[in-house]
Amino acid sequence: MLTTSQLHASLMDPVLDSLNFLNEIINRFPNAISFAPGAPNPTHLSNIDIGNYISKYVQYLREHRNLNQDQAQRLLCQYGPAQGLINDLIANALRNDKSIDVSPSAIVITVGAQEAMLITLRALFISSRYQLAVVNPCFVGILGAARLLNIDVIGIEETEAGIDLKRLEEACHIARQNNQPIRALYVAPDYSNPAGTVLTLEARQQLLDIAEQQDFYILEDNAYGFTSPLGEEIPSLKALDINKRVIFIGTFAKICLPGARVGYVIADQLVDEENGRSHLLSKDLATIKSMVTVNTSPICQALVGGMLLEYGGSISALERARSTLYQNNLTILLNALTRRLATNTSLMQAISWSQPKGGFFVRMRLPVAADMALLELSASKYGVLWTPMSSFYVNNGGTHELRLSCSYLTPPQIEEGIDRLAAFLQNITDHDIKRSNNSEKCL
Amino acid sequence: MLTTSQLHASLMDPVLDSLNFLNEIINRFPNAISFAPGAPNPTHLSNIDIGNYISKYVQYLREHRNLNQDQAQRLLCQYGPAQGLINDLIANALRNDKSIDVSPSAIVITVGAQEAMLITLRALFISSRYQLAVVNPCFVGILGAARLLNIDVIGIEETEAGIDLKRLEEACHIARQNNQPIRALYVAPDYSNPAGTVLTLEARQQLLDIAEQQDFYILEDNAYGFTSPLGEEIPSLKALDINKRVIFIGTFAKICLPGARVGYVIADQLVDEENGRSHLLSKDLATIKSMVTVNTSPICQALVGGMLLEYGGSISALERARSTLYQNNLTILLNALTRRLATNTSLMQAISWSQPKGGFFVRMRLPVAADMALLELSASKYGVLWTPMSSFYVNNGGTHELRLSCSYLTPPQIEEGIDRLAAFLQNITDHDIKRSNNSEKCL
Numbered sequence: 001m002l003t004t005s006q007l008h009a010s011l012m013d014p015v016l017d018s019l020n021f022l023n024e025i026i027n028r029f030p031n032a033i034s035f036a037p038g039a040p041n042p043t044h045l046s047n048i049d050i051g052n053y054i055s056k057y058v059q060y061l062r063e064h065r066n067l068n069q070d071q072a073q074r075l076l077c078q079y080g081p082a083q084g085l086i087n088d089l090i091a092n093a094l095r096n097d098k099s100i101d102v103s104p105s106a107i108v109i110t111v112g113a114q115e116a117m118l119i120t121l122r123a124l125f126i127s128s129r130y131q132l133a134v135v136n137p138c139f140v141g142i143l144g145a146a147r148l149l150n151i152d153v154i155g156i157e158e159t160e161a162g163i164d165l166k167r168l169e170e171a172c173h174i175a176r177q178n179n180q181p182i183r184a185l186y187v188a189p190d191y192s193n194p195a196g197t198v199l200t201l202e203a204r205q206q207l208l209d210i211a212e213q214q215d216f217y218i219l220e221d222n223a224y225g226f227t228s229p230l231g232e233e234i235p236s237l238k239a240l241d242i243n244k245r246v247i248f249i250g251t252f253a254k255i256c257l258p259g260a261r262v263g264y265v266i267a268d269q270l271v272d273e274e275n276g277r278s279h280l281l282s283k284d285l286a287t288i289k290s291m292v293t294v295n296t297s298p299i300c301q302a303l304v305g306g307m308l309l310e311y312g313g314s315i316s317a318l319e320r321a322r323s324t325l326y327q328n329n330l331t332i333l334l335n336a337l338t339r340r341l342a343t344n345t346s347l348m349q350a351i352s353w354s355q356p357k358g359g360f361f362v363r364m365r366l367p368v369a370a371d372m373a374l375l376e377l378s379a380s381k382y383g384v385l386w387t388p389m390s391s392f393y394v395n396n397g398g399t400h401e402l403r404l405s406c407s408y409l410t411p412p413q414i415e416e417g418i419d420r421l422a423a424f425l426q427n428i429t430d431h432d433i434k435r436s437n438n439s440e441k442c443l
Numbered sequence: 444m445l446t447t448s449q450l451h452a453s454l455m456d457p458v459l460d461s462l463n464f465l466n467e468i469i470n471r472f473p474n475a476i477s478f479a480p481g482a483p484n485p486t487h488l489s490n491i492d493i494g495n496y497i498s499k500y501v502q503y504l505r506e507h508r509n510l511n512q513d514q515a516q517r518l519l520c521q522y523g524p525a526q527g528l529i530n531d532l533i534a535n536a537l538r539n540d541k542s543i544d545v546s547p548s549a550i551v552i553t554v555g556a557q558e559a560m561l562i563t564l565r566a567l568f569i570s571s572r573y574q575l576a577v578v579n580p581c582f583v584g585i586l587g588a589a590r591l592l593n594i595d596v597i598g599i600e601e602t603e604a605g606i607d608l609k610r611l612e613e614a615c616h617i618a619r620q621n622n623q624p625i626r627a628l629y630v631a632p633d634y635s636n637p638a639g640t641v642l643t644l645e646a647r648q649q650l651l652d653i654a655e656q657q658d659f660y661i662l663e664d665n666a667y668g669f670t671s672p673l674g675e676e677i678p679s680l681k682a683l684d685i686n687k688r689v690i691f692i693g694t695f696a697k698i699c700l701p702g703a704r705v706g707y708v709i710a711d712q713l714v715d716e717e718n719g720r721s722h723l724l725s726k727d728l729a730t731i732k733s734m735v736t737v738n739t740s741p742i743c744q745a746l747v748g749g750m751l752l753e754y755g756g757s758i759s760a761l762e763r764a765r766s767t768l769y770q771n772n773l774t775i776l777l778n779a780l781t782r783r784l785a786t787n788t789s790l791m792q793a794i795s796w797s798q799p800k801g802g803f804f805v806r807m808r809l810p811v812a813a814d815m816a817l818l819e820l821s822a823s824k825y826g827v828l829w830t831p832m833s834s835f836y837v838n839n840g841g842t843h844e845l846r847l848s849c850s851y852l853t854p855p856q857i858e859e860g861i862d863r864l865a866a867f868l869q870n871i872t873d874h875d876i877k878r879s880n881n882s883e884k885c886l
Contacts, residue, residue: 045520046513050742051494070489077488077702111554111704111736118735122591144734148565259520261554261740291587292561292735293554297704297743299493 018391019140021372026385033417034385035404038193038360040254041325042408048257053306054299057086060309064088080298082286084109086305089313090250090264097316099239100248106268108285109296112258113223113251116265118145119288120219120247121184123267123281125151130183131175135163137392139193139221142186154182155394162189162199165206172214184247185211188221189237190228191359194392194403198358201234208237211245217269218246226255226319227326227358244269247281252304255318260300326360329406329414333362336418341425350429353404360407363389368428370402382424384417461834462583464815469828476860477828478847481636481803483697484768485851491700496749497742500529503752507531523741525729527552529748532756533693533707540759542682543691549711551728552739555701556666556694559708561588562731563690564627566710566724567660568594573626574618578606580835582636582664585629597625598837605632605642608649615657627690628654631664632680633671634802637835637846641801644677651680654688660712661689669698669762670769670801687712690724695747698761703743769803772849772857776805779861784868793872796847803850806832811871813845825867827860 026036054076061072075085087104094100110116121132132146136155146153156171157164168185175182187207189199199207211218220237228234238248248266256262267281289295311317334355341347353364368374370388379385387405389398404421406414469479497519504515518528530547537543553559564575575589579598589596597614600607611628618625630650632642642650654661663680671677681691691709699705710724732738754760777798784790796807811817813831822828830848832841847864849857 039522042517042521045517048516048520050497050519054493073491074485074488076493077491077700078485079482079696079701111740114733114737115735141734141737148731148734253522257520258522259741261736261738288591290557291584291591292558293704294557294584295704297554297740298702299746300740300743303742 018372018388022375022387022391025372025375025379029379029383029385032379032383032385033409033413033420035406035409035417035421036385036387037408038405039408040258040322041329043325044322045257045259050303053310054302056306056309057302060089060305076298076302078298080295080301082290082295083107083282084264084296085298085301086308087264089305089308090315093308093313093315094266097314099235100266102266102268106266106280106282108265108267108282108289109301110263110265110289111293111296112253112261113221113249113263114141114145115289115292115296116249116263117142117186117219117221118148119285119292120249120265120267121145121149121151122288123284124184124217124247125149127183129180131180133168133171133182133185133216134394135185135187135192136394137194137389137398138186138394139188139223140392142219142221143394152180153394155397156185158192158195158197160197161203162197163187163203163207165203165210168207169210169214172210172216182214182216184217184219186219186221187237188223190222190234191224191356191361193224193359194361194387194389195363196354196356196359196361198234198356199237204234204237204240208240208243208245212243216245220246220248222248222250223254224359227323227330227360229327229357230320232357238266252307255315255322256304256307260303262296262300262304323358326407327358329409329411330356330358330360330362332411332414333404333406333418336415337362340418340422344422344426347422347425347429351425360405362404362406364402364404366400366402366425366428368431369399371399374428377428378421378424382420382427384420384424386421461815461831465818465830465834468815468818468822472822472826472828475822475826475828476852476856476863478849478852478860478864479828479830480851481848482851483701483765484772486768487765488700488702493746496753497745499749499752500745503532503748519741519745521741523738523744525733525738526550526725527707527739528741528744529751530707532748532751533758536751536756536758537709540757542678543709545709545711549709549723549725551708551710551725551732552744553706553708553732554736554739555696555704556664556692556706557584557588558732558735558739559692559706560585560629560662560664561591562728562735563662563692563708563710564588564592564594565731566727567627567690568592570626572623574623576611576614576625576628576659577837578628578630578635579837580637580832580841581629581837582631582666583835585662585664586837595623596837598840599628601635601638601640603640604646605640606630606646606650608646608653611650612653612657615653615659625657625659627660627662629662629664630680631666632668633665633677634667634799634804636667636802637804637830637832638806639797639799639802639804641677641799642680647677647680647683651683651686651688655686659688663689663691665691665693666697667802670766670773670803672770672800673763675800681709695750698758698765699747699750703746705739705743705747766801769850770801772852772854773799773801773803773805775854775857776847776849776861779858780805783861783865787865787869790865790868790872794868803848805847805849807845807847809843809845809868809871811874812842814842817871820871821864821867825863825870827863827867829864 058072061067087107091104131152131154133154135158156168172182238246251263269281270278271281272278350367387403389401501515530550534547574595574597576597578601599611615625681689694706712724713721715721793810830846832844
């Protein structure tokens with residue numbers, strides 16, 4: 001019998017443990033209305049004609065790669081280049097839609113954004129001294145990838161403007177003094193998961209300056225960029241990246257489908273070779289990828305490529321076709337919260353919540369600990385699920401906060417869910433008020 | 444500018460460098476007949492009706508999971524469980540076809556065998572002291588995965604019976620004395636890549652005993668098991684594995700298609716938990732996988748599942764449908780070698796080659812170094828490509844050997860290729876004889 005309690009200890013951490021526990025609770029209450037999942041809305045996943053999209057890409061291959069039908073179809077069934085197949089389509093779309101001007105060879109197509117994170121960390125963290133900084137709270141996928149590679153992580157607090165830049169600079173100084181320099185910062189500047197905050201344009205420019213001064217790289221996760229309200233999009237860090245400090249991670253999980261498992265990473269940095277020449281960092285990422293998954297399924301790439309082609313090769317057009325639903329859901333969620341909670345004076349003294357203009361997530365502060373025990377009460381007695389924010393903190397934090405996601409539900413479910421949440425909140429704040437009254441009496 | 448010459452050094456090793464160089468040569472001579480690629484034959488990849496196979500699996504989901512058409516189709520488009528979707532189909536096939544009796548929950552579906560190797564190594568190598576033993580020469584994918592995780596590798600020489608078991612036992616003793624125990628042995632017991640050798644039944648049983656005595660795990664790579672001639676199949680190590688020492692890695696790249704990127708790993712070992720309970724190692728592998736690729740594309744799993752269902756859910760039936768072509772190609776290759784080389788007495792004194800009954804690979808020994816310079820000569824002057832065996836050795840070795848793969852070519856290409864190879868061999872052995880005559884004169 002394997003005695004790998006060590007194994008457990010080496011791979012699990014409080015964040016991942018709590019997410020496992022969270023999933024268990026969610027599974028135990030299948031009839032509860034769940035504001036927990038940040039997954040794409042099921043409506044967008046109905047009637048996806050996989051064969052049709054793949055055919056569309058096969059047609060593109062015939063026209064642009066000088067292949068006949070059989071050769072083009074066979075290309076999808078074989079192994080493919082580690083760097084990817086649809087790099088040209090993505091490079092064109094990024095140039096036209098996002099003011100990101102890179103060559104197809106600077107892009108590596110990955111098995112979702114998760115693999116992009118893993119291979120990027122593996123390429124950058126060539127010394128065990130290096131630390132990874134993350135905006136805290138942060139997406140658990142990056143913590144998992146860092147854990148897998150035994151990379152130390154330091155959390156930099158999120159602020160209204162996105163990130164505490166002063167604290168980041170201090171952390172860089174201290175880390176260098178301790179001979180444990182910060183090699184990279186992970187940040188999702190647009191409607192981040194879980195907190196839903198947006199990095200202002202000014203903060204983006206300051207962050208790029210700091211990266212250059214303090215000599216670290218920025219891993220920009222763009223997963224929720226597409227949910228920006230029309231006309232309020234802020235250029236990505238990569239679009240502003242004069243000094244090639246930014247490695248950009250994109251995903252098609254939200255705008256096409258998660259089931260394809262297709263993401264990508266842009267790494268147009270130059271890497272010096274010993275012979276005096278240089279090559280793009282993307283080449284090293286592709287080599288690392290070949291040790292992880294060999295190559296991303298060409299069939300899945302064709303499916304995503306076909307969807308892109310369906311929208312004239314435009315990522316923005318594809319994004320707009322998806323973002324309306326989330327904008328609408330978010331508005332319904334925020335309105336329902338206001339309608340059900342804002343008129344209740346005693347409740348409003350006890351709780352508060354964010355008012356994001358985009359993204360999937362609303363963050364709510366409670367007067368009591370929003371922990372697993374409270375979630376279990378919420379699920380069992382009130383039939384409503386949410387995510388404790390503490391699950392996303394590197395160090396202790398967010399103990400009294402919860403995350404509500406609007407992405408997975410229908411408008412009627414959101415309305416009904418907020419009704420249930422209101423009843424739940426009324427109950428716990430009543431209890432809380434009683435409890436604090438009691439404790440005052442005890443004093 | 445990134446100064447990551449260190450990055451390069453930390454990830455590349457002589458094996459991977461030489462394979463990159465090999466690919467460069469292959470790409471420079473597109474019109475040469477290439478015995479280099481071990482990829483599946485293109486014939487098997489024509490006319491794969493992706494949509495039809497996916498529909499077949501959707502139908503299966505409707506019948507066996509109580510889903511309607513829309514739910515079943517949507518299931519493929521969403522995220523899925525990290526452990527996989529088609530575990531039940533594979534568990535049934537392994538029980539019926541391979542005498543491997545494990546529950547679906549002991550299986551993790553991976554993005555090809557490569558990801559299976561990576562996550563298995565990450566789970567087992569929880570101490571940096573541990574060493575990985577590999578049968579030498581060996582498949583480069585396992586070396587890449589070990590390199591990515593900074594795992595030290597020790598090579599154990601291959602023999603006629605498969606592996607030098609005496610040397611393996613000695614290595615275990617020495618490693619333990621040096622406080623660097625061998626944690627696992629990687630072996631492909633059936634027509635291994637690159638050497639094409641087969642572990643006898645007796646050697647398999649001895650190996651299992653040694654694993655138990657010396658306390659290591661066996662990573663069994665089954666990629667070429669399907670090429671065994673009918674009636675000559677030897678039970679897999681996993682089928683003989685009474686003490687749960689074997690972690691079995693399977694792939695659908697060769698029997699279905701590489702483009703789906705679907706493999707799997709069986710890990711039915713019990714892992715002790717701190718609370719006194721235990722769980723299957725597969726659960727830990729799934730957790731690690733969630734940090735690498737989240738989950739294997741359900742669409743790709745459905746495609747492979749549909750192909751399995753097309754063959755009545757039988758892996759063996761699927762294998763037989765593919766193996767005939769490779770058996771035929773191998774016979775043609777071996778006959779052509781005999782016809783063109785065996786009658787040439789001077790050549791036969793200088794060279795020799797293996798006579799495998801299955802697999803993709805023939806190994807040939809030359810009187811001169813089969814290095815990149817010789818390959819370049821072979822490609823440029825004779826229009827024939829092969830793989831230097833030294834590419835597959837952990838330590839120096841195989842310098843005078845080359846690998847011929849029969850998998851990717853048509854019978855006429857094999858005939859023509861061996862004609863060219865014969866001319867090339869005639870030339871180099873003539874030169875070699877002249878050279879050795881000259882050197883004798885010099886003495």
